[in-house]
Amino acid sequence: MTKLFLIGFKDLRLVFRDRAALILMLLAPFALTVGLGFVTGRFSGNGNSALSDIPVVIVNLDKGQLGNELVDVFNSEDLKKLVLASEVGSPEAARKLIDADKSAAAVIIPPGFTESIIPTQAMIDQAARQGQQLALQVVRIEIYANPTRPTGAGVVKAIVDEFVSRVEAGRINGITAMASIPGIQDMPVDQIQKIVKAMFGDATTQEGTVPSAAIKLKMDITGADSVDFDPLAYMAPGMALMFLMYTVSYGGRSILAERTQGTMPRLLVSPTTSVQILGGKVFGIFLTGVAQLDILILASTLFFQVRWGDPFGVFVLICAAVFGATGWGMLITALARTPGQVASIGSAIMLIFGILGGSFISLDNMPPFVRFISNITPNAWGLDGFTTLGLGGTLADLGRPIIALVLMGAGLFIVSALIFSRSNIMKK
Amino acid sequence: MNKLIAIIWKDAIIRFASIYELVFFIVLPVIFTFLLAGGAPSGEPQDPRIRLLVVDEAQTVISSQIVSELDRSTAVRPELVTRSEGEDQFSQRRASILLIIPVGLDAASLQAGTAEVELRQQPNNMNADVANRAVQTALRIVSGAVNAANNAVLQREKNLPFASEQEKQVFFDSSLQTARDLQENAPDRTTVIQGATPQLNIDYDPRANTSAGQLISWVFIPLLGISEMFATERSQGTLRRLLTTPTGKVTYLFGTITGQVLVAMVQMLLLMVFGVFVMKLDWFRDPAALAAMMFASALAAAAIGTTMGTFVKTGGQANGISIMAGMVMALMGGCWYPLELFPAAIQDFVRILPTTWAMQGMLDLLLRGRGLLDILPTAGVLVGFATFFFAIGVWRFRFE
Numbered sequence: 001m002t003k004l005f006l007i008g009f010k011d012l013r014l015v016f017r018d019r020a021a022l023i024l025m026l027l028a029p030f031a032l033t034v035g036l037g038f039v040t041g042r043f044s045g046n047g048n049s050a051l052s053d054i055p056v057v058i059v060n061l062d063k064g065q066l067g068n069e070l071v072d073v074f075n076s077e078d079l080k081k082l083v084l085a086s087e088v089g090s091p092e093a094a095r096k097l098i099d100a101d102k103s104a105a106a107v108i109i110p111p112g113f114t115e116s117i118i119p120t121q122a123m124i125d126q127a128a129r130q131g132q133q134l135a136l137q138v139v140r141i142e143i144y145a146n147p148t149r150p151t152g153a154g155v156v157k158a159i160v161d162e163f164v165s166r167v168e169a170g171r172i173n174g175i176t177a178m179a180s181i182p183g184i185q186d187m188p189v190d191q192i193q194k195i196v197k198a199m200f201g202d203a204t205t206q207e208g209t210v211p212s213a214a215i216k217l218k219m220d221i222t223g224a225d226s227v228d229f230d231p232l233a234y235m236a237p238g239m240a241l242m243f244l245m246y247t248v249s250y251g252g253r254s255i256l257a258e259r260t261q262g263t264m265p266r267l268l269v270s271p272t273t274s275v276q277i278l279g280g281k282v283f284g285i286f287l288t289g290v291a292q293l294d295i296l297i298l299a300s301t302l303f304f305q306v307r308w309g310d311p312f313g314v315f316v317l318i319c320a321a322v323f324g325a326t327g328w329g330m331l332i333t334a335l336a337r338t339p340g341q342v343a344s345i346g347s348a349i350m351l352i353f354g355i356l357g358g359s360f361i362s363l364d365n366m367p368p369f370v371r372f373i374s375n376i377t378p379n380a381w382g383l384d385g386f387t388t389l390g391l392g393g394t395l396a397d398l399g400r401p402i403i404a405l406v407l408m409g410a411g412l413f414i415v416s417a418l419i420f421s422r423s424n425i426m427k428k
Numbered sequence: 429m430n431k432l433i434a435i436i437w438k439d440a441i442i443r444f445a446s447i448y449e450l451v452f453f454i455v456l457p458v459i460f461t462f463l464l465a466g467g468a469p470s471g472e473p474q475d476p477r478i479r480l481l482v483v484d485e486a487q488t489v490i491s492s493q494i495v496s497e498l499d500r501s502t503a504v505r506p507e508l509v510t511r512s513e514g515e516d517q518f519s520q521r522r523a524s525i526l527l528i529i530p531v532g533l534d535a536a537s538l539q540a541g542t543a544e545v546e547l548r549q550q551p552n553n554m555n556a557d558v559a560n561r562a563v564q565t566a567l568r569i570v571s572g573a574v575n576a577a578n579n580a581v582l583q584r585e586k587n588l589p590f591a592s593e594q595e596k597q598v599f600f601d602s603s604l605q606t607a608r609d610l611q612e613n614a615p616d617r618t619t620v621i622q623g624a625t626p627q628l629n630i631d632y633d634p635r636a637n638t639s640a641g642q643l644i645s646w647v648f649i650p651l652l653g654i655s656e657m658f659a660t661e662r663s664q665g666t667l668r669r670l671l672t673t674p675t676g677k678v679t680y681l682f683g684t685i686t687g688q689v690l691v692a693m694v695q696m697l698l699l700m701v702f703g704v705f706v707m708k709l710d711w712f713r714d715p716a717a718l719a720a721m722m723f724a725s726a727l728a729a730a731a732i733g734t735t736m737g738t739f740v741k742t743g744g745q746a747n748g749i750s751i752m753a754g755m756v757m758a759l760m761g762g763c764w765y766p767l768e769l770f771p772a773a774i775q776d777f778v779r780i781l782p783t784t785w786a787m788q789g790m791l792d793l794l795l796r797g798r799g800l801l802d803i804l805p806t807a808g809v810l811v812g813f814a815t816f817f818f819a820i821g822v823w824r825f826r827f828e
Contacts, residue, residue, distance in 0.1 A: 018744070021744070024751060028756075032759060140616065141617060143618060147796060148788075148796070151766060154503075171610075172611060177579045215545055217545060341448070364523060364524050371522055
C-alpha cells in the first residue's frame with residue numbers, strides 16, 4: 001500500500017512541476033470562467049444575464065395616444081435597466097444606426113397607428129355621412145432588427161409584441177362589450193361615445209382597463225426563495241470538468257511514457273508488483289484531478305465569491321467526478337499505443353465531452369439524442385451535482401450523480417484492466 | 429520558390445502524418461458547429477425557440493387553445509409530455525420550465541373564474557424567465573376572449589337585464605364567439621425587417637453566428653500553434669541545422685507561415701462548404717470579399733502565433749498557451765456567444781482582439797450581405813494586426 005501511495009504522490013509532484021501542463025489544467029479553465037462570467041452578467045451585477053442597456057432607437061411618427069404610450073413603455077421604470085431607448089426623427093436615420101451596428105433594433109411607429117385602432121371623431125362622422133361602415137386600415141409598427149444582435153432585437157420585439165397584445169385585448173374587449181348594448185346600431189355617435197366612456201374611461205390601453213387574466217397562474221420557482229443561484233457555480237465547474245479530462249489523459253500518457261522511456265521495466269524489476277505500479281499511477285491521476293478541481297474551486301471562491309453550497313457535498317462530488325473521469329483516462333490509455341496517441345485522443349475526448357456534457361451551452365438547448373448521449377460523460381453528471389449544490393442541495397441530494405459517476409468509473413476501470421492484462425504494457 | 433514549396437510541403441506532411449490531426453482539422457469543428465447550431469439531424473433550420481414542457485391533463489378546447497397560442501409564440505416551443513415525463517425532466521433540470529394544465533380547465537371553469545394552471549420554473553434561469561412571459565401572454569390571449577364575453581354580459585345586464593339564466597348563458601356563448609372571431613381575425617400589427625439585408629432578401633439564421641464563430645475558433649487555435657512548431661524545432665535543434673543551409677530567416681518564416689495560412693484557408697473552405705450544404709448558409713455570395721476576409725483573418729492569427737513562438741521556451745508550453753489563448757480569444761471575440769451579451773465596456777475592450785474583427789467581418793458578409801468594399805476596413809484592421817505581430821516575430825526570431 002505504501003508503494004502505491006509513493007507512486008501516486010510522486011506523479012502528483014511531477015505534474016505540478018510541469019508548467020506546460022499547469023497552463024491547461026489551471027490557467028485555461030480559470031481564464032475561460034472569467035470570460036463566461038462576463039457573458040452571464042456575473043461581474044456586472046445583473047444576476048443571470050449580462051443583457052442590459054440594450055440600445056434601441058424609436059421613431060414615433062404616430063404622435064397619437066398609442067404611439068406615445070409605446071414610447072413611454074420603452075422609457076418606463078420597469079425597463080430602465082434592460083433597454084436604453086433614444087428617439088430619432090426619421091426612419092432613414094434609425095435604419096442607418098442599425099446598419100452601422102450602433103443599436104440592437106429600431107422601432108418605427110408609422111403615422112396613423114393610433115387611428116388604425118381607435119378611430120377619431122372625424123373618421124366616425126365621415127363614415128356616418130357617407131352611410132358606410134367604418135373600415136380601419138391596418139398600420140404596422142416596423143421593427144428594424146440588427147442581425148448581429150439577435151438577443152437584443154428579440155427582446156425589443158417581445159416588448160412591442162406585449163404592448164400590441166394588450167392593445168388588441170382592449171380592442172376586442174371594447175368591440176365585444178359594445179356589441180352587447182341593445183340597439184347600438186341605431187344610436188347617435190355621441191351617445192355611443194358616452195357609453196364607451198362609462199365602460200372603459202378615457203385611456204383605452206391603461207392597465208386598469210385591460211382585462212385581467214381569467215386563467216390564474218400558479219407559480220412555483222424551485223428553490224428560488226431559499227437560494228440565489230450563482231451562474232458561476234455552473235460555469236466554473238463546467239470548465240473545470242472539461243479540463244479535468246485533459247488531466248486524466250495527461251496522467252494516462254505518463255503510463256505509456258514510462259514504458260517508452262524504459263522506466264517501467266526498471267520499476268518491474270524492483271520488488272513492486274504490476275498491480276501496485278498501475279494502482280499507484282491511477283492513484284496519482286486521481287490525486288491530480290482532485291487537486292486540480294480543489295484549486296479551481298478555491299480560486300473561484302476567493303476571487304469571485306462563488307457560492308458552491310454544502311462543502312462536504314462538494315468534496316464528495318469532486319471525488320466521484322474525478323473517479324469517473326479517471327476511468328475514461330485509463331480506457332484511453334489502454335486503447336492507445338503511444339503517449340502521443342493518448343494526448344491526441346485525450347484532447348479530442350476533452351472537447352467532445354465538454355460540448356456533450358454542457359460545459360459550453362446548457363443541455364436544455366440540445367436535442368433529445370444529445371441529452372441522452374451526454375449520460376456517458378462525467379461532465380454532465382458532475383454539472384448536475386454542482387447545480388444541485390448551487391441550488392441549496394446537500395450530499396443527500398447527490399445520490400443520482402454520485403452513483404452514476406462511481407458506476408461509470410468502476411465499469412471503465414474493469415474494461416481498462418482487461419485490456420491492460422492482454423497487452424504487454426505491465427510486463428517485464 | 430522551390431525552397432518555399434519544399435518548406436510548405438514538409439510542414440503539411442508533418443502536420444498530417446497522424447490521422448488524429450484530421451480529427452482536429454475537420455471532424456471536431458464539424459461536430460461543434462453542428463451541435464452548437466442546435467444539432468438538427470435533418471439539416472433543416474432548427475427551431476430556435478425555448479423548449480417549454482406542457483402537460484395537458486385537461487384535454488379540452490381551452491387547453492388546446494393555450495397550446496396553440498404557445499405554438500404561435502416567437503419565444504417558446506411547446507412540447508407535450510405526460511406529467512411523469514415532465515416532472516422527471518424538470519427535476520433533473522433537463523428542462524427550464526414546465527407548464528401543467530390540470531384536469532377541469534374548461535370554458536365553465538373559465539367563466540366561473542376558477543381556472544388555474546401551474547407553472548414550474550428553475551430559478552435564475554434566463555430561458556425560464558422568457559418562457560414565463562410567453563406563457564402569461566398566451567394565457568392572456570385565451571383569457572381575453574372569456575374576459576371580453578364576461579364584460580359584455582355585465583354591460584348587457586346593466587342596460588337590459590336577462591330574463592333567465594339560460595338567456596344569459598346563450599348571450600355569453602354568443603359574445604365569446606364574437607371575441608374569438610375577433611381574435612382569430614386580428615391583423616398583424618408588427619413587421620420585422622432584418623437590418624441591411626431587405627434588398628438582398630437574406631433570411632436571418634441564428635446558425636450563421638455559430639458557423640462563423642466555430643470557423644474562426646478552430647482556425648485560430650492551430651494558427652496560434654505555429655508557436656509550438658517554432659519552439660519544438662528550436663528545442664530539437666532542427667532550426668539550427670538550417671543555418672548550415674543557404675536558407676535565410678525570411679525564406680524559412682515566409683514558407684512556414686504561408687503553408688499554415690494555406691492549410692487554414694482550406695480548413696475554412698471545408699467548414700464553409702459544410703455550412704452551405706448542411707445549414708443552407710450563403711457563404712459564397714461574394715467570393716472576392718470572402719477570400720479577403722479569410723486571408724486577412726488567417727494572416728492575423730499566424731502573425732500572433734509567430735510572435736508567441738519567439739517568447740515560449742518549449743513545445744509543451746507553446747501548445748498549452750496557444751490552445752488557451754485561442755479559446756479565450758474566441759470566447760471574448762464573440763465567436764461562442766454574441767458580443768451583445770458582454771458588458772458595454774468589455775465590448776469596447778475586445779476590439780484589441782483579432783477574433784472580434786474576424787467575427788465582425790464574417791457576420792457582415794453572412795448576415796448583412798456586405799460586399800468587398802464594405803469589408804475592406806475590417807480586413808484592413810486584421811492586416812494591421814498581422815503587420816504588427818509579424819514585425820515583432822521576425823525581429824525576435826532566433827534559430828537557436
